[in-house]
Amino acid sequence: MFLDVDVRLDAQAVAVGVGFGIGAGPTEMTTGGRFAMLADAGPDTTTSTRPAVNEADLKVTRVLLLEDHPDTRNAIVNMLRWNGFTVRPASTVAEAISAMGEERFDLIVSDIGLPDGSGLDVMRYVRQNLGINGIAFSAYGTDDDIRAGQDAGFVHYLVKPVNVAMLIRLIRELTAN
Numbered sequence: 001m002f003l004d005v006d007v008r009l010d011a012q013a014v015a016v017g018v019g020f021g022i023g024a025g026p027t028e029m030t031t032g033g034r035f036a037m038l039a040d041a042g043p044d045t046t047t048s049t050r051p052a053v054n055e056a057d058l059k060v061t062r063v064l065l066l067e068d069h070p071d072t073r074n075a076i077v078n079m080l081r082w083n084g085f086t087v088r089p090a091s092t093v094a095e096a097i098s099a100m101g102e103e104r105f106d107l108i109v110s111d112i113g114l115p116d117g118s119g120l121d122v123m124r125y126v127r128q129n130l131g132i133n134g135i136a137f138s139a140y141g142t143d144d145d146i147r148a149g150q151d152a153g154f155v156h157y158l159v160k161p162v163n164v165a166m167l168i169r170l171i172r173e174l175t176a177n
Helices: 011-018 070-082 093-102 119-129 143-150 166-173
Strands: 002-005 028-029 036-038 062-066 088-090 107-110 131-139 154-160
Touching: 062 070, 062 093, 070 088, 070 166, 088 093, 093 119, 107 119, 107 166, 119 131, 119 143, 131 143, 131 166, 143 154, 154 166
Parallel strands: 062 088, 062 107, 107 131, 131 154
Antiparallel strands: 002 036, 028 036
16 A cells, blocks of 8 residues: 655554554655655565655755754754755754764755854855755845855855745755756
8 A cells, every 4th residue: 555645744643544553664754745655465465566666756855954043943943854854953053063074964054143153154164075055044134145145155045034935945956866
């Protein structure tokens, strides 16, 4: 059986809704904002009836989110996770640099004004050392601010308050390959 539902439902709710429990490992998150569940017919089944799964659809996009305001950070982390992204939050430049030493990310989303530095410096580091794209989001929104973000290497610069749907669309566009 193959069930494809909106990712905003959690795995337990989906399992209850279709009348069976989820065993270890039958779920995968996809970057398309969808939740895919595969379930075998049972232990006596001798042939597999699973549909072909496109490996590219199972790629999970890993996002480093750098935002110092706790409520904003938590809201964006939740929205991104609900849409199928793996998110590592950081609240300082030091935390972000440390995270980049521990994990590989597909994209960075960063505030500009941070307590121990600037998102511009983080983006310069990312472009020089990791070669990944970045999206800035900041309350600083003058033409000079946006130009400075582009000069630092940000592909997109969003001015707060951020339209989360647009942020999600931009993340998907930048990580499509």
